[in-house]
Amino acid sequence: MALYMLYEAASGYSLFLAHGLDEIGQNTEAVRGSVSDMNRFGKVVQLVAFHPFESALDALNQCNSVSEGVMTDELRNFLELNLPKVKEGKKPKFSLGVSDHKIGSHISEVTKIPCQSNEFVLELLRGVRLHFDRFIKDLKPGDLEKAQLGLGHSYSRAKVKFNVNRVDNMVIQAISLLDTLDKDVNSFSMRFREWYSWHFPELVKIVNDNYLFAKVAKFIEDKSKLSEDKLPELTEVLGDEDKAKEVIEAAKASMGQDLNPVDMINIQMFAQRVMELAEYRKNIHEYLIEKMNGIAPNLAALIGEIVGARLISHAGSLTNLAKCPSSTLQILGAEKALFRALKTRGNTPKYGLIFHSSFIGRASARNKGRMARYLANKCSIATRIDCFAENGTNVFGEKLREQVEERLDFYDKGVAPRKNIDVMKSAMETAI
Template sequence: MALSLLFEHASGFALLEAHGIDEIGQNIEAVRSSITDLSRFGRVVKLTAFHPFESALDALNQINAVSEGVMTDELRSVLELNLPKVKEGKKPKFSLGLAEPKLGSHIFEVTKIPCQSNEFVLELLRGVRQHFDRFIKDLKPGDIEKSQLGLAHSYSRAKVKFNVNRVDNMVIQAIFLIDTLDKDINSFAMRVREWYSWHFPELVKIVNDNYMYARVSKMIEDKSKLTDDHIPMLTEVLGDEDKAKEVVEAGKASMGQDLSPIDLINVQTFAQKVMDLADYRKKLYDYLVAKMGDIAPNLAALIGDMVAARLISHAGSLTNLAKCPSSTLQILGAEKALFRALKTRGNTPKYGLIFHSSFIGRASAKNKGRIARFLANKCSMASRIDCFADNATTAYGEKLKEQVEERLDFYDKGVAPRKNVDVMKEVLESLQNKDEEMKEPVDASAKKSKKKKAKSGDEEDEVMGEENGDVKSEKKSKKKEKRKVEETEKSEKKSKKKSKKSKSEDSE
């Protein structure tokens, strides 16, 4: 059986024919060794057709279609023009070898050309790729490199832009910035406390929250101007009228030193900067929650947005996290402690970043390691679902969270938890039911529209029938009127004739 080869190059599609090759008797190692020698390889494989791409955009579209396993119209025309036609009811005497099995199945479905993609064919295509510049004689030196480089850049750029919503790099940068802002806001707020305490030292004990302290210091400005009129304003900020009264009373009897107006201006400006940073941190957290809902909804539903984002950031990407086994995910973030324990032959750590989850905090001391191992297993499953699933949903993450809750009850009360297989079946059934419910209103609306169309058609027919009946009745009435007029005219003529005859007879 003759063997044709389809080679997708950056500059176009190439069809080659392999002569005198017995696939059954060939040794793969022998084929690999013979590929390097062009004199031997050129006798066996010869170029039959080459179809260059029209432009760089056309090359990108064609290669995207090949990677997705779709045969384009250009590729179909190349195959039909240069390969023998396949007759119905007869076995073809040739086969097409290619590198993409999905593309081969699509070609066979459309054109009935038998395709194969095995190790033998891949070795032949590797030889074609190695000596491709010798097959195409019109190519100038450097053309292949330029076309490959341009296509590689455009192809990788298109793949990066494939799904903008699921770019996990945004989550990594956001969680890094949130951690940095937490440290900066904490240190800046402490600096505000130390700076303003020279003027109003009693305020530190009354207001404990850093953000609230900065707002109150910005509002008070000079403690000597504090009066009972400030109580409503302070109540709005603090949320407690008793605290507001306490602040006013403490300001009246404060032992702090007075500050010059320019010093107070600087303190207030710095307090405003701390407040702005805290507000920006809240907005950034909301952005992170929204991005986690797009990128890893199940992992976020299971373990929380912040812990899930830290796991993705520490692993490098969601794909890397999905590739990690649950044992690695369990101690992710505790690498120093692990290597120290391995070096000193001590106890290895039981948890890393997942320690910040509420599940481990709720477990008893003897069960923390067990629940950490179980939670890492569920996190690994959730990350893989988020990474490789087509549709984003939180159904799996919620069910996995229920499983962890059941495991905690099992450790405390001995209640037997559900099996993982049963839980996953429930999720799949619920998702299928949701899809059916989404389809039902569409079908119902389509049926209603059909009924409305049918009713409107019947009404139109009735109206048309009524109109036609009215027209017919009008025609009949007109005909009757004409007949009556004609009969009256005839009767008048007859009467006139009779009168004339009677007159002539009388005269005679």
């Protein structure tokens, strides 16, 4: 049986005929050894036809179709024109080798041409790709490289541009940065509190909040200069007049040591850095909330922006999360505990990242597992709506949240919840 091979180059479609296969045999290793030698490979593979693309845009469209496993009309006409004609009712005496089984399946389904995509065919196509510029005589030196480079850039840009879920990368980066900032702000705040406490140790017990502590320390600077005249300004910083008076009284009887001007300047600079970092962390948090409400509004409405963003980040993308079954979503983030339980034949974890949801915390101890399972089910629904729905709305997320609230009441008080079909019908009416 004759073997034809379809090769999709950056400059056009080409069809090759592999003949004299007995010289190298149907052996992948033998083919691999003969590919590098053009004199030997050229006796086995012969160019049958070449159809150049009309433009760079046409090449991009053809490339996108092939990558999705779809045969275009142009490719179909090219194959029907150059492959041997098959009489109706008779079996073809040839087969077509393709690089991807998906495009091969579509060609076979539409044209009834038998296609194959195995290691033997892939090795032959590798040889074709290696010596392609020598098969096509009209190509000038450098033309093929330019076409490949241009098509590669266009294809990559198109994939990024038309990826409807591309913006979930922003959520993944934002939640990772937020976690890093939390650790950094806490570390720097503890370092600053310890540093400034050498000068004013009593302030730590009066002001507990890290950001406020840095702000007050920046305002006070040298405790010996703090007097009753600064009470209004200190009250404005603290937001509490009683605390401001307490700080002033503590400064008068403070046991802390005095610092030289150079040390004080460094402490004040560090305080400014801690404040800026805390403010930046606040801005990133607001940015994340805004992005989540635009990318996954239903998931954000159901379980909250932060937990939803952690789920998306852990899954890798919104699409990956939407493809996860609810049982997988339930234990996302608890993989170590799961594999440890499977290895030791112990109890498997009941929840992963969704444990941080307020619903799990509000459930009683004996209902936490049931609540986690139910919540994961609703999160899975919300994620799929966010990923595949055309219009962005948080109506479904709000309705699903109501269902979870009703389920909590059912566990605690025995109040029967509404049926899911009724809730979804109500959500559909509201969304329309």
